[in-house]
Amino acid sequence: MMPGFETIIYEKDGEGVARLTLNRPGKLNAVNLQMRDELWQALLAFRDDPDARVLIVRGAGSAFCSGADLSEFGTAPTYVESRRARQERDLWGLLLHLPKPVIAALHGYALGAGLELALLCDLRLASEEARLGVPEVGLGYIPSAGGTQTLPRAVPLGVALRMILTGDPIDAREAYRLRLVQRLVPRGRLDAEAGAWARALATRSPLALSCAK
Numbered sequence: 001m002m003p004g005f006e007t008i009i010y011e012k013d014g015e016g017v018a019r020l021t022l023n024r025p026g027k028l029n030a031v032n033l034q035m036r037d038e039l040w041q042a043l044l045a046f047r048d049d050p051d052a053r054v055l056i057v058r059g060a061g062s063a064f065c066s067g068a069d070l071s072e073f074g075t076a077p078t079y080v081e082s083r084r085a086r087q088e089r090d091l092w093g094l095l096l097h098l099p100k101p102v103i104a105a106l107h108g109y110a111l112g113a114g115l116e117l118a119l120l121c122d123l124r125l126a127s128e129e130a131r132l133g134v135p136e137v138g139l140g141y142i143p144s145a146g147g148t149q150t151l152p153r154a155v156p157l158g159v160a161l162r163m164i165l166t167g168d169p170i171d172a173r174e175a176y177r178l179r180l181v182q183r184l185v186p187r188g189r190l191d192a193e194a195g196a197w198a199r200a201l202a203t204r205s206p207l208a209l210s211c212a213k
Helices: 033-048 079-088 091-096 113-119 147-154 157-166 172-177 187-202 206-212
Strands: 008-012 017-022 054-059 102-106 109-111 123-127 131-133 183-185
Touching (some): 054 113, 102 187, 113 131, 113 147, 123 172, 123 187, 131 172, 172 183, 183 187
Parallel strands (some): 054 102, 102 123
Antiparallel strands (some): 008 017
């Protein structure tokens, strides 16, 4: 386990699989500024570690991730400084361009930035009770982690527009029917199925996987 984190847990097994757990269960794993910084550090560690071949991203507690922590909106000193920090630490760009496979294991809520994070992963599986959506428009802003671009690439354009413009979530079975997630499993099997999938990928050639991505 990688020490020093408060909002995430990053750990590796001996089979080439790393696990990154969003760990603010009391806030349904809402992404705050500290979590963004810690995610950045963990993703860099995964990228640069030759022994870590596949990453699983999951959530602690009752949800994968409920979105951005709205209590921190407007806390940046200035808009310019906020934009500079985002450019210097492009978390979503780092995740998107990782040369290794990333699997998102979704349960409970996967909303807003939570779903957008999952869309930047290569493969997604969900437990049967999961709810997926991008509710930002209803809160007066737009998906800000690339969702307006990544969601239409994952599902038909009309479906993506409906989800983005209405903010209405879909359940896991609908997400599976639309192939927004590639596997649908019982909640109690989610971690095991994600682990089996990751271990299978970890046996493949890292170079071949990187080129195939």
